[in-house]
Amino acid sequence: MKNAFPKAIALFFTFLMVASPVLASDPPWKGKPYQQWDDKDIQRVFSDSPWARKTTITRTWSAVSQKDAQNPQLPGGGRGMPGAQGRGGAQGPSDAGGESTYDIYWASSRVMRAATARRAVLHGGKADMEVDKYASQPQEEYQVVIQSEDMAPFVRHDEKFFEANSFLEPKKSRQKIAPSHVVYERDEKSQIAAAVFFFPRKTASGEPTVGSEEKSVEFNCKLEGTNLRVSFEPQKMLDNQGPAL
Numbered sequence: 001m002k003n004a005f006p007k008a009i010a011l012f013f014t015f016l017m018v019a020s021p022v023l024a025s026d027p028p029w030k031g032k033p034y035q036q037w038d039d040k041d042i043q044r045v046f047s048d049s050p051w052a053r054k055t056t057i058t059r060t061w062s063a064v065s066q067k068d069a070q071n072p073q074l075p076g077g078g079r080g081m082p083g084a085q086g087r088g089g090a091q092g093p094s095d096a097g098g099e100s101t102y103d104i105y106w107a108s109s110r111v112m113r114a115a116t117a118r119r120a121v122l123h124g125g126k127a128d129m130e131v132d133k134y135a136s137q138p139q140e141e142y143q144v145v146i147q148s149e150d151m152a153p154f155v156r157h158d159e160k161f162f163e164a165n166s167f168l169e170p171k172k173s174r175q176k177i178a179p180s181h182v183v184y185e186r187d188e189k190s191q192i193a194a195a196v197f198f199f200p201r202k203t204a205s206g207e208p209t210v211g212s213e214e215k216s217v218e219f220n221c222k223l224e225g226t227n228l229r230v231s232f233e234p235q236k237m238l239d240n241q242g243p244a245l
Contacts, residue, residue, distance in 0.1 A: 045111060045112065051244075054104070101148060101150075109244045118131070143196055144197045146197070182198070215235055217231065217234060
């Protein structure tokens with residue numbers, strides 16, 4: 001019996017040595033409240049999480065001029081969204097045939113909203129109470145956001161064009177879900193910084209558009225002569241409260 005306690009302590013520390021690397025690598029959306037996230041945690045949400053995708057496509061278009069990108073008479077002009085993250089709608093690569101990279105986010109998720117809220121506290125001077133309300137507010141529709149340094153296709157076409165030329169497609173049901181609407185967010189220079197696609201959570205009959213058994217949902221959007229496609233995995237889109245779409 002003398003050695004029982006020391007042995008137990010030894011086993012405990014052995015467990016810590018083995019478990020610590022696993023615990024240290026736990027994603028922030030499962031490991032701690034978002035109010036404790038630091039910049040590395042936020043970056044992981046936006047770059048290495050089930051809610052973030054990145055894709056590179058070959059351009060079939062040329063860049064628009066700075067003047068045209070700011071012209072409210074062009075399709076997509078005239079809508080200002082406070083807080084839009086400027087990505088330079090007319091500043092991207094200009095040669096057709098080259099490559100452009102796009103970031104796609106499942107932005108209606110609690111996790112994505114929490115990361116945005118936390119970033120606003122750390123770098124935007126926002127009050128905790130204000131961002132807590134934003135982070136916890138339930139979203140009536142799914143929201144998918146596209147951002148890139150090359151937003152030329154969105155300068156040339158208005159939101160209605162992308163309503164008609166984009167959809168979500170769950171792999172199991174194969175039912176294409178059209179967006180209810182699309183909104184452009186603009187930066188302080190009035191350039192298009194992001195395109196936000198809103199999709200209904202339920203069908204007309206009240207059934208979920210993305211069922212709990214779905215393992216993959218593809219987002220598809222026509223960009224000029226090519227299609228942007230990325231897949232999300234709903235069963236991996238979980239935080240410490242459960243499914244987070």
